[in-house]
Amino acid sequence: MINVTRSSMPSFEExxxxxxxxxxxxxxxxxGVKHRQLQADLExxxxxxxxxxxxxGHLALENMLAAYDFPKGSEVITTPFTFVSTTHAITRNGLxxxxxxxxxxxxxxxTDKLEALITDKTVAIMPVHVYGNLCDVETIDTIAKxxxxxxxxxxxxxxxxxxxxxxxxxxGDASMFSFHATKVFNTIEGGAVCYADDALVEKLDDMKxxxxxxxEGRYIAGNAKMNEFQAAMGICNLRHLDAEIAxxxxxxxxxxxxxxxxxGIRLCAPQKDVKPNYAYFPVVFDGxxxxxxxIFDRLKAVDVTARKYFYPITNSFDxxxxxxxxxxxxxxxxxxxxxxxxxxxxxxxxxxxDVDRICDVILG
Numbered sequence: 001m002i003n004v005t006r007s008s009m010p011s012f013e014e015x016x017x018x019x020x021x022x023x024x025x026x027x028x029x030x031x032g033v034k035h036r037q038l039q040a041d042l043e044x045x046x047x048x049x050x051x052x053x054x055x056x057g058h059l060a061l062e063n064m065l066a067a068y069d070f071p072k073g074s075e076v077i078t079t080p081f082t083f084v085s086t087t088h089a090i091t092r093n094g095l096x097x098x099x100x101x102x103x104x105x106x107x108x109x110x111t112d113k114l115e116a117l118i119t120d121k122t123v124a125i126m127p128v129h130v131y132g133n134l135c136d137v138e139t140i141d142t143i144a145k146x147x148x149x150x151x152x153x154x155x156x157x158x159x160x161x162x163x164x165x166x167x168x169x170x171x172g173d174a175s176m177f178s179f180h181a182t183k184v185f186n187t188i189e190g191g192a193v194c195y196a197d198d199a200l201v202e203k204l205d206d207m208k209x210x211x212x213x214x215x216e217g218r219y220i221a222g223n224a225k226m227n228e229f230q231a232a233m234g235i236c237n238l239r240h241l242d243a244e245i246a247x248x249x250x251x252x253x254x255x256x257x258x259x260x261x262x263x264g265i266r267l268c269a270p271q272k273d274v275k276p277n278y279a280y281f282p283v284v285f286d287g288x289x290x291x292x293x294x295i296f297d298r299l300k301a302v303d304v305t306a307r308k309y310f311y312p313i314t315n316s317f318d319x320x321x322x323x324x325x326x327x328x329x330x331x332x333x334x335x336x337x338x339x340x341x342x343x344x345x346x347x348x349x350x351x352x353x354d355v356d357r358i359c360d361v362i363l364g
Contacts, residue, residue, distance in 0.1 A: 001303040002354055006347040007181040008244050010236035018232045027228065030209075034231035038187070041238055045160075046169040048194045052204040053231070057156055057178030057191030059224035061089035063207050064152055064174050064193045065124075066221070067200055070095060074123040075324075078154075079109045080315035081334040082128040086154045087314040090126065098122070098324050099315040101331040106133035106268055107282075107341075110333070115143055117325070124150040129158035129168060131343075132184075132279035133268060137163060137171045144172075152176070155194075159185045160245060162275040169194035179234060184248070184277045185241055187234035190226050247348040248278035254352050255281050255344060258359040264288030265362075280309070281346045283362075284337060290362075292340045298361050309343045 009015070022028060035053060042051045054060035065076075072094035078086060080099045090097045098117050103110045109127040125144055127135040135153070144151045151172035158168040159177050169175050174197075177183075179190030193204060203219075206212060211219030237244075259265050266284040270276065285292045292308070299306050313335055314320060316328045328335035344358055 004307045029227040034228040038231040038234045046167045048169040049196045053226040054191040058085045060191035061176045065093045070123045075121040076124045078126040080313035108135040111139040128154040160277045187230040244348040251350040252278045254355040281344045307343045311338045
């Protein structure tokens with residue numbers, strides 16, 4: 001069986017060696033030595049001034065927004081072509097998601113449609129880097145500065161991606177990464193907020209620990225701390241990350257070799273000036289002799305699991321039906337792609353023979 005992804009892991013011996021000293025210290029959480037080491041390692045790897053670690057990416061996203069104390073009811077422009085965590089993080093902060101359509105090239109937020117959605121209630125833009133494809137960060141920055149808006153990136157898919165030599169961690173006011181087991185870099189579960197503002201360090205550290213600062217309760221907040229075992233997995237996985245990405249590239253290149261130029265099959269073109277991470281391999285079946293759902297079923301019949309990702313788009317969910325710009329008809333490009341896209345299996349251990357097996361089913 002071939003799953004859509006497989007978690008990258010160090011050897012059993014490497015991980016047990018990394019966690020062995022925890023049996024001496026009995027310090028298992030609350031920003032212990034492993035947590036502090038991973039934070040420092042990530043700041044160096046990403047060339048980012050500050051990294052605050054979380055137990056998962058969603059809580060990182062919620063805390064990133066909460067740290068700015070926007071008035072309840074303020075609007076945040078985002079995209080519906082994302083995992084629902086993005087949208088939930090906005091609404092759970094008492095803010096209103098305003099959905100902007102995506103472009104049909106890389107499925108990131110359409111900057112040509114962005115400015116028309118800005119109102120006097122808009123406080124921020126939350127674009128999403130999709131499949132490792134980076135948003136048009138330069139245009140977004142220009143628009144945000146023109147209107148005095150914050151920019152927060154959902155960069156869950158974009159760890160280790162660079163644009164013109166700059167890490168994806170360094171765009172906007174802050175960026176969130178997911179370190180879920182399915183991601184290019186994982187800490188089993190986990191996430192991080194990356195930012196440059198020194199004033200946020202203490203606040204984010206307090207907010208992920210019930211809002212406590214020593215004995216003082218500064219904020220109404222929850223528990224979002226990364227534990228030592230998660231951090232230890234991250235320390236190990238980071239050592240092997242570049243090699244893992246290189247192995248993903250080999251599989252992605254083979255997919256591209258087999259599927260490029262086939263009528264009815266659309267692949268994302270490599271982005272100019274972007275160093276990719278090969279996080280996903282999305283294919284859009286647009287006029288192909290088999291529909292997306294038929295391809296999904298054909299693969300499933302031979303024990304290959306692909307994923308309809310992202311499907312459905314979040315502004316079509318029942319819980320968002322009464323929000324501004326809700327409804328797939330308001331974001332037709334996102335809806336069109338969501339009905340036709342399929343992410344094929346992609347992970348470091350995927351062999352060329354496995355890619356060929358998958359492509360043979362698609363092309364057969």
